[in-house]
Amino acid sequence: MNEGISNMKPADLRGILNYVPRFLGQTFVISLDGAILENENLPNILLDIAVLRSLQINVVIAHGIGKQISELSDERGIEISNADGSGVTDPATLDLAIRASSRASHQILEALTQTGLKCAITNSVRSTPVGVLKGVDFQRTGKADRVDAEFLNHLIAQNIIPIIQPIGFDRNGHTLRINSDLLAIEAAFALKATKTIFVTELEGLRIDGELKRQLSIDDLEAKLDDAESSSFDASALSKATHAHLGVKGGIARIHILDGNVHDGLVREVFSNEGVGTLVYGNEYQQIRQAKRTDVPLIFHLTSGSAEKEELATRTIESIENEIQNFHVYEIDGNLIGCVLISRYDEEPETAEINALVVHSLHQRQGAGSKLVNFACHMAQKEGCNRILALSTQSFSFFESICRFRETDSDSLPASRRENYVQQNRQSKILVKDL
Numbered sequence: 001m002n003e004g005i006s007n008m009k010p011a012d013l014r015g016i017l018n019y020v021p022r023f024l025g026q027t028f029v030i031s032l033d034g035a036i037l038e039n040e041n042l043p044n045i046l047l048d049i050a051v052l053r054s055l056q057i058n059v060v061i062a063h064g065i066g067k068q069i070s071e072l073s074d075e076r077g078i079e080i081s082n083a084d085g086s087g088v089t090d091p092a093t094l095d096l097a098i099r100a101s102s103r104a105s106h107q108i109l110e111a112l113t114q115t116g117l118k119c120a121i122t123n124s125v126r127s128t129p130v131g132v133l134k135g136v137d138f139q140r141t142g143k144a145d146r147v148d149a150e151f152l153n154h155l156i157a158q159n160i161i162p163i164i165q166p167i168g169f170d171r172n173g174h175t176l177r178i179n180s181d182l183l184a185i186e187a188a189f190a191l192k193a194t195k196t197i198f199v200t201e202l203e204g205l206r207i208d209g210e211l212k213r214q215l216s217i218d219d220l221e222a223k224l225d226d227a228e229s230s231s232f233d234a235s236a237l238s239k240a241t242h243a244h245l246g247v248k249g250g251i252a253r254i255h256i257l258d259g260n261v262h263d264g265l266v267r268e269v270f271s272n273e274g275v276g277t278l279v280y281g282n283e284y285q286q287i288r289q290a291k292r293t294d295v296p297l298i299f300h301l302t303s304g305s306a307e308k309e310e311l312a313t314r315t316i317e318s319i320e321n322e323i324q325n326f327h328v329y330e331i332d333g334n335l336i337g338c339v340l341i342s343r344y345d346e347e348p349e350t351a352e353i354n355a356l357v358v359h360s361l362h363q364r365q366g367a368g369s370k371l372v373n374f375a376c377h378m379a380q381k382e383g384c385n386r387i388l389a390l391s392t393q394s395f396s397f398f399e400s401i402c403r404f405r406e407t408d409s410d411s412l413p414a415s416r417r418e419n420y421v422q423q424n425r426q427s428k429i430l431v432k433d434l
């Protein structure tokens with residue numbers, strides 16, 4: 001690293017500006033496998049974490065203890081019921097897990113302190129016992145019941161990196177062992193993290209022998225459904241199932257990173273150079289075609305905006321007639337937005353965005369631009385080369401956020417122009433080439 005710095009010219013620092021805004025203020029949960037904590041590359045990984053912090057990315061570290069617990073078991077001649085926290089944890093294994101965890105957290109504290117970063121081991125996860133599954137009592141194995149995001153964010157605000165151990169406490173203060181992959185995902189959900197990065201000893205995920213650098217959630221799901229995914233070994237299977245769980249639950253990107261690679265973390269985050277496997281969600285997975293049963297909710301959404309003259313008035317009947325051209329945006333099964341994609345017989349290459357609305361409680365969280373991008377994507381797929389939007393009050397949303405440009409009524413298809421003149425709403429006309 002010192003060699004790297006001495007080779008740098010001050011002008012190279014300008015290049016860093018390209019990276020600064022990229023993930024500013026976002027939260028990444030970085031999960032370090034137990035084996036990685038004993039890897040000689042650990043100081044480099046933690047240095048990469050220091051780089052992320054310096055770019056104002058919020059970092060929370062979770063860690064595993066699989067390797068440490070197996071070592072302790074060998075050292076002490078105590079048999080363990082399970083190493084990775086996914087099986088039964090008997091009292092003897094729990095005892096070793098507590099010791100292994102404190103050893104592992106200490107290794108992180110020590111190495112982070114060397115990089116000049118402040119950090120703290122936290123008690124931020126309330127746990128509940130897994131209980132009895134398929135007739136097997138999992139004893140002291142727990143799952144995350146509640147992650148105290150407020151506490152973790154408070155530490156982050158103080159410039160302290162929180163460390164989460166794979167050990168939790170239930171409401172009565174009993175200690176439970178938690179699988180660290182699950183813990184990282186639960187923490188990412190609670191913190192609304194945009195990434196979870198599993199730092200492992202795996203090269204990445206292999207499918208049918210081929211190392212995948214990028215994997216869509218749909219492809220991963222198909223593989224996991226396929227014959228109990230016999231092609232993944234135990235460690236890869238845990239990463240694959242938890243990456244699936246995480247992306248399905250709304251974490252945009254999950255990386256399974258090869259912790260042996262020098263500078264791997266920074267390279268993967270900023271260049272997607274391929275230092276592991278990136279599992280990514282379908283960015284439109286919250287959007288689906290509308291059904292007849294959605295008509296009352298769409299009416300409710302659009303009529304609210306029509307009252308404020310943001311949208312043209314639509315009757316229940318007109319929504320019913322066009323329901324197949326409506327798409328809706330759902331969060332946790334609740335419909336929070338919609339868009340209507342209209343087409344014109346006389347101009348098949350032109351589409352129009354209509355009835356775009358996001359419920360006021362959910363605005364400014366990206367749903368509106370996602371609906372617009374989705375409409376553009378669908379129109380393009382159907383062979384259109386431009387898409388129109390007519391707006392009275394949201395034209396600057398279309399211009400500045402969605403990159404439409406203003407045009408005049410001559411660009412409207414003939415039937416639309418007629419209707420535009422009749423309605424006399426004086427909407428601005430915007431267009432985007434696809």
Ligand SMILES: CC(C)(COP(=O)(O)OP(=O)(O)OC[C@H]1O[C@@H](n2cnc3c(N)ncnc32)[C@H](O)[C@@H]1OP(=O)(O)O)[C@@H](O)C(=O)NCCC(=O)NCCS
Nearest residue numbers: 305310356357358363364365366367368369393394396397
């Ligand atoms: C327009 C609308 C769909 C945007 O939805 P959204 O989910 O808030 O949009 P996003 O979160 O993707 O984008 C938010 C950005 O758009 C900007 N924006 C939203 N409405 C805007 C408007 N009317 N004028 C200018 N900018 C607007 C916000 O300021 C925000 O900018 P920021 O990220 O710099 O803070 C939503 O405001 C809405 O439903 N409005 C009422 C109905 C309407 O006017 N529909 C359009 C008619 S065609």
